[in-house]
Amino acid sequence: MALTLSFVRETNQVLFAGNSCVKEVILNRPHKLNILNHEMISQMKERLALYENDPSVKLIILKANGKAYCAGGDVISAVTSSIAGHWTYPASFYKKQLTLDHLIATYKKPVVSLINGVVMGGGAGLSMNTNFRVVTERTVFAMPEASIGLSPDVGASYFLSRLPGHFGEYLGLTGRRLNGAEMFKCGLATHFVPSKKLNLLEKALYSVTTSDSSTITALIDKFTEIVYLKEGSPLKRLDTINKCFSKGTVEEIVLSLEKEIEVNGTEKWIADALNYMRGSCPTSLKIWxxxxxxxxxxxxxxCLSRDYNIACHFFRRTISSDFYEGSRAKLFDKDNKPTWDPPKLELVTEEMVNQFFENVEDENWECLQLPHRPNITSKL
Incomplete structure (x- = not known):
């Protein structure tokens, strides 16, 4: 595999704007789909901590420049740094990312996420636990980690598990992409605003002088529009999703989907789900x-502490090298032919899965210690 390295330091990867009451945090790496790196996370964490302790600040707006909101964390850097040095390099980066996610999820002041574009993985960790999650017709959400040998993380087991029925199981196991209307209808988003009105909403938010949620809700409501689901949306098949994805094991879920095709004929959403699961890492699916x-x-x-344990086991490669193999196949060689180990669901034992949920036995490793933040409840 050939890598192209640049020794030019990227600047202004996160921009900060606003007035005395309203502060904007703007992801500004559009040429990289605003993929999160260590420097971006560090800057956001430091600035958000300052804003939280500033009594004049009443509201935070979290947005991005370019066509993507945030396509995830910098997996390529995680892999290359680990291969070149030590597995704790990506672990250190991931720990800082999760502490930022926790800060945002438990923030003392309202945060409005303006999600106008792709939001995946690490981008979902930033935005899905904020008070106000505004989406548009350009928004695309997905958690595709199982396709590269990871498991949906950054708190996904918290915010996806609280969706209707077993829709969260479905999203994590199938990598299904949702549009803005679907995000709003299932509860991942709090508001749907057409992209043409987003600048007007942003300007209106600059007039906010209070942290009162009802006042902010009323303001955003002025810009919202009614949305409708397309006929092929999986949300219109929630009864079937609940029936299939409530099963006790991944193997039983696959069998249930196959039986659904036998009885009712092939539906695209079922075929897509099965194709994704058959190509994804079997261990990752069972972990999810x-x-x-x-x-x-x-x-x-x-949930965040568990995510850290699981990811560190993947980084360390003592149980499985699937993350590195998935990254090779999807991001480096791009042959899209990962060789998973084990290669089949039935070969992934419960004992193997259990190991990912345990602490890492390594002198270089410590549990994720999140700061105590009293009287703060998450936003979902």
Missing amino acids: LRSVREGRVQSIEQ
Whole structure:
């Protein structure tokens, strides 16, 4: 594989704007789909902490420049730094990312996410636990981690597990992309605003002088429009999704989907789900099913701590090298032919899955210690 390296330092990767009451945090790496790197996370974490402790600041706006909101974390840097040095390099980056996600999820002041474009992985970790999640017709959401040998993370087992029925299991197991209307209808978004009105909404938000949620809600409501689901939307098949994705194991879910095709004929959403699951990392799928079900009754802190354990095991490669193999196949060589180990669901034992949920036994590793933030509840 050939990598092209640039030694020119990127500047202004996050921009900060606003007035005395309203502050904007703007992801500004549009040529990289606003993929999060260590410097961006550090800058946001530092500035958001300052804003939270500034009594004059009443509202935060979180947005992005370019066609994407944020397509995720910088996986390529995580892989290359680990291969070139030590597995704890990506672990350190990921720890800082999760502490930023936790800060935003438990923020003492209202945060409005203006999500006008692709939001995946790390971008969902930033935005899905904010008070106000505004989407447009250009928004595309997905958690495709299982396709590269990871498992949906950054708190996904918290915010996806709280969707209607077993829709969260479905999204994480199938990598299904949702549009803005679907995000609003299932609860991932709080408001749908057409992209042509987004600048007007942003300007209106600059007039806010209070942290009162009802006042902010009323303001955003002035710009919203009624949305309708397309006929092929999986949300129109929620009964079938609940029936299939409520099964106890991934194998049973696959079998249930196959039976659905036998009885009712092929539907595109089922065929797409099966194709994705058959091509994804079997270990990742099993980890996600357990994780999302544990997350349904856990706090955001518990979910983020578990995500850290799971990711560190993937980085360390003592249980599995699937993350590196998936990254090779999808991001480096781009042959889209990963060789998973084990290669089939039935070969992934419960004992193997259990190991990912345990602490890492390594002198260079520590548990994720999230700061105690009293009297703060998550936004979902």
